[in-house]
Amino acid sequence: MTNQFLLLVAIAIPLIGAVVTALSGHNRNLRDSLMVGGATLGFIAVLSLLPSVLDGSVLAVNLVTMMPGLSIAFAIEPLGMVFALVASGLWILTSVYAIGYMRGAQEKHQTRFFACFSIAIFAALGIAFAENMLTLFIFYEVLSVSTYPLVAHKGNEEAKRGARIYLGLLIGTSIGLMLPAMLVTWHLTGTLDFQSGGILQDNVSRGVGAVLLLLYMFGIGKAALMPFHRWLPSAMVAPTPVSALLHAVAVVKAGVFTVLKVSIYLFGLDYLESLWSSDLIMWVAAFTLLAASIVALQKTNLKARLAYSTVSQLSYITLGAMLASELSIVGGGLHIVMHAFGKITLFFCAGAIYVAAHKTEIHEMDGLARKMPITMGAFLLGALSVIGAPPLGGFWSKWNLMLGAADAQHSIMIAVFLISTLLNIAYLLPPVIRAFLLKPADGAQSKPGIEEAPLFCLVPLTLTAIGTFVLFFVADPIRGFIGTIFGSVM
């Protein structure tokens, strides 16, 4: 079968998976095994596309053309490939984990949950392979809507309120800011295709371009640039696998991925650099980055703290994009991968803690490592990776971002990165320290012995933790692969 067809199949598999899940809802074992099978199949499909990209051949499919310059089309380029691999790969682990979690916590509406889950992945792949802004936009919205039921899963008022904020902010920013930007873009250039070197610089004045940049960057609510970050914490009402999906795999990564795509393929680095607003956004990102970290420090609820940590980590990538140097872009691309693994590990652990020990607050975790050594160990790895300590994957992305900052003569941003690293340490390590070094506060009910989360949960988080470690060594090829965007293999 041709690669074009394969590409469509790869995107379609999760959708089919959703339908199958919905149909096989009556028998949950069948359903769950089918889902994991589908996830694996999807990953294989995406993986099988890799070779054709590696040998540099362009792979594009045009589904429908509504108007000249407006079409639903897919194409593979390195960045998208990386994102797709991360998404579909982690999908497997997340679904395995989700099964364990949902059963462990006896959640209701599991079928709806898993179906929407698959749709979300479908949307993520659509974003990854989108050949033009319109296609990306469509899947972006699909992603927003399909994750609403996941966030609102608990169904109580709090969940609903959180979900409304979530959806409201995402849809609002995308329709209120991103869509107008697209309309103007099309009005001025007659196309929305992603072209290397960008489409704007020739026929859009710098003034208009600067405004467009603002519209795009704040319009991509999923990148959680302040002041549009509120949706992320309020989405914390969701079950943990969802948080894992939202904060590590699908949603937020889709956001920053879009940021990168827009910066590279709509604006083009040179044009981007020449806009006054790119500096502005850079500072906003820097601010978000630090402010979010400081907020995270005050949060005592583990998931909330992780949420704000995510907000800050996303700004790394936005900042990298705005630095508009090849190195920083590559660093951003890498950070998508590294942060994905690190953060998903952390959330898996948080979930495991909740399922096994029903603990959500950090101060409750004293001595927890005695009960759940594996989980806490994985947590440590994940934390270190997010902090960016070698020998873990997180190191490389930060390293490249700093190089990029130097390369773009924004040395002050290096300082920003360093400060935030310190802050990362300050808010990510305490839980681990408490868990390992302090002794349980409530000696009474703590009987000795291991009380880990069910295997379904334990295995994925172990794997991702190991992943963070492995990535440290395989970072270079990925880096090179992303580098091919700019023709030069660094």
Added chain:
Amino acid sequence: MNLLGLYNYWIYIFLLVVGLYAVFVKGNYVKRMIGLGIFQSAVFLLFISMDKVEGGTGPIFRGVPTEGQLFANPLPQVLILTAIVVGIAVTSLGLAIAIRIREEYGSVEEADTRRMDDQS
């Protein structure tokens, strides 16, 4: 004569204004229909005033038409014949509805019916 030649139009405007006023202000459904009637009659006057020709007769041939014989313009008359029938049609339908409203609500005052609708 010059301005007096506009007297018909002024009266038509006056009738129009009176009719509209009744339709807007009156709360009684039947009274509104009357206002509507006046309003429409005003328009009849507008059209018919157009058809008059100084020294002309009604648009009916009596005997053989002589040269230069002046006739009133027949077209507006045709239009207004039509419009009159529209008028009676609307009036009768409106009255019928008003009667039913009285039966269902026990009143033909808009204030009352609106209050009852808001309650339900």
Added chain:
Amino acid sequence: MMTLYDQLPVLVVVLPLFLAPLVATLPSRGKLPWLVATITTALTFAISISLVTQVLETGSLTYLLGNWPIPFGIGLYIGPFSAMMALIISGASLAGLIVSASAMDNEVPAEHQSLLYSCWLLAMSGLIGIVITGDAFNVFVFMEISSLASYVMVANGPTRQGLTASFKYLVTGTMGATFYLIGVGYLYMMTGTLNMADMAVRLEDVSDTLPVIVAGGFLILGLAMKAALFPMHAWMPNAYQFAPSAVAVFFAACSTKVALYVMLRFQFQILTPNLGNHLELLNALIMTLSVIGFIAGSLIAIFSDNLKRLLGYSSVAQLGYIVLAISLGTSAGISAAIIHTFNHAIMKAALFAAVAAMVLRFGSSKIEDLAGVGKQMPLTMLGFALAGLSLIGVPLTAGFISKWYLIQAVLESGTLGILLTLLILTSSLMAVIYIWKVIEIAYFQPARQELPPGRREAPAPVLIVLWALVLANFWFGIDPELVLSLARSEAVNLMGVGK
């Protein structure tokens, strides 16, 4: 010797007009009146399809009634937009009739149905008559046929509010028609003709005189009343809410748009060339009204607790878009207006068909009564949701094409364009909110009342109509060529410049 093919332009209105009185005389019991009405409408629909193809192939059609030369006799004129409107009207009527097959019996007593269906045919032929005629006064006559028939149908609604709604409709409608007549009167006074094309020519001698300006004002005002343009909209949500559900399907799709069609004809064919610098004034006025219209409409829709009412106000908003496009006075504006006229017809018809089904099952269109409908009537609610997406303007739906062209047309007018674009998107966001409000209640809330297992999903005919319309929404969202070409050629007709 004329063939049937040559007679089609007049048959499209004469056929239903000829059969309507017969329907009134049929025995009320049984489905006979419905059957005759439906078959007639189906034929009319077929004729309008062939008219569309004719227009696309050979350009505009004309037909002399009584074979008298225009402007002395009455001539029919069928341009691209007219043909499309005829298609919309007959199609909407057909959809409504199919829905009414199962939805009418529990809303209108059997002994009235023959009269009702007779009125239905009269309304349809009246509306078609308006869009295919080339004579200004003839428009008034057919306007009255359709309006009277509509008042009757609304008055026959299931609740007593139908009567008050109908009366309100009657007063506003009559005032609108009379204002229109006054406008025509002044144009006639200054030109001595009633044929629109002829008027356009002869107005050049007297262009920009006071009576002509007044005429323009009154025409627009009267038609705005008929079209429920804000703030003359009050009658419309009531009429839609309290009319029989099936009738609402028919009206929502086409009735007010016909007035907009006439407005567009006059605006561009007659007024634009002959108002001189007063045109900007007029356009500015219309534009302001339309903008207030779609913002206010969407806003009220968000807060209305009844689904039919919500959709009614959303129609106020959507018509605002069309009027905005008209007020731009550019050929891009014309295209946008025409495109949205068509697309809004199919989306609203779909939505009201879904609502008709829900009312049929739940006996209420209050939104909170419809909680959990998503589980009990999955197909219906899914159709509603998809049509709702089209209403919002999500890509791949017809609504997206409309919005896209509208905004592109708006953007042509510089800085003002940016502002308008933002306003349009704001109101789209409001649309997201009010559609979402319904979806959330329908899917994520426990059912208020459990339907008996046998009567859960909507009856087959309704579902067929609903889904046909929903698919149409996607079809014309993915391949809008037909609509676009009609719109373009109409724009060429009216402005002389293609886009």
Added chain:
Amino acid sequence: MMTFFGFFTLTMVAVVAVATVVSSNLFVASMWFGIFSLLMASNFFILDAADVALTEAAVGAGVSTVLFMGALSLTADKESIRQGRRLLPIVVVAVVGLVLLIATLEQPRLGDPLAPVHQHVAPWYIEKTPEYINIPNIVTAILASFRGYDTMGEVLVIFTAGIGVLSVLSFKPKKRASISSEELGQAIRGLQHHAVLRVVGKLLIPVLLLFGLLVQFHGKYSPGGGFSAGALFAAAIMLYGILEGADRSAKAMPQKVMINLAALGCTIYTGVGVACMLLGHHFLDYNALWTDPQIAQYYGILMVEFGVGLTVTAVLIMIFNAIANRATY
């Protein structure tokens, strides 16, 4: 002299209109409204519009007054004093009036032979009618032939109104319309207890009918035609109903029959048009009906006018019966 009389009646019209609107007793108001229509009619006559005058007199002064009376006997004869907001309407209305007033200044004066209306289309009618149709009454010629399509629409409007009133009023009322007993008896018994009135009235009926017939079939030579004739017939029947009691008139001509007659009238009109089509001509092109165009036009007009008369009569009677008999439920 004539113009002076015109001014006088016009002024009267204005005064009466005000009286109609201000009088809060609705019976009085509808009486005023009848007078208003009558004055209007005489105005039309002065303005050389005999056909319109006739129709306005029969429809406006006659039929609609009766209908208003009937409606009032079923609703309420007084309007409540409390009324809606006045300020906004007054402003709107004033603006409308002002605009129109200014516009008059650039309008052609009354009777100005050079006004555009008298230039373009009208002369053609006056010139061509003898040639094409050859009937003296140009109005009828235009009404029934040149613009016959409008008139067809007109017939259907009145038909719609008829079935509309029927469908609205043939609902069994939930509760008895609350009107006083003697009003009720009035509606049923009519004026049977007024012997004199009955005799005089009875004498009027045949006169009306005859006049109606004249207007119907002589309408091509003198003012008249289907509309006014139908109105006259209907007026006669209404008179009968008022004198003898609505129930009798309803018995005499049951609604079902009336519907069929009304429908028949429409069908005759449209049927003529369709016939022309079947004969391979344009819709409503009467020349199809006969070899000699003038004769063809003559008969075509005769037929459609008959259709008009039939429908108008039937519908008006239908409406009258529907409203009058409402009380007897």
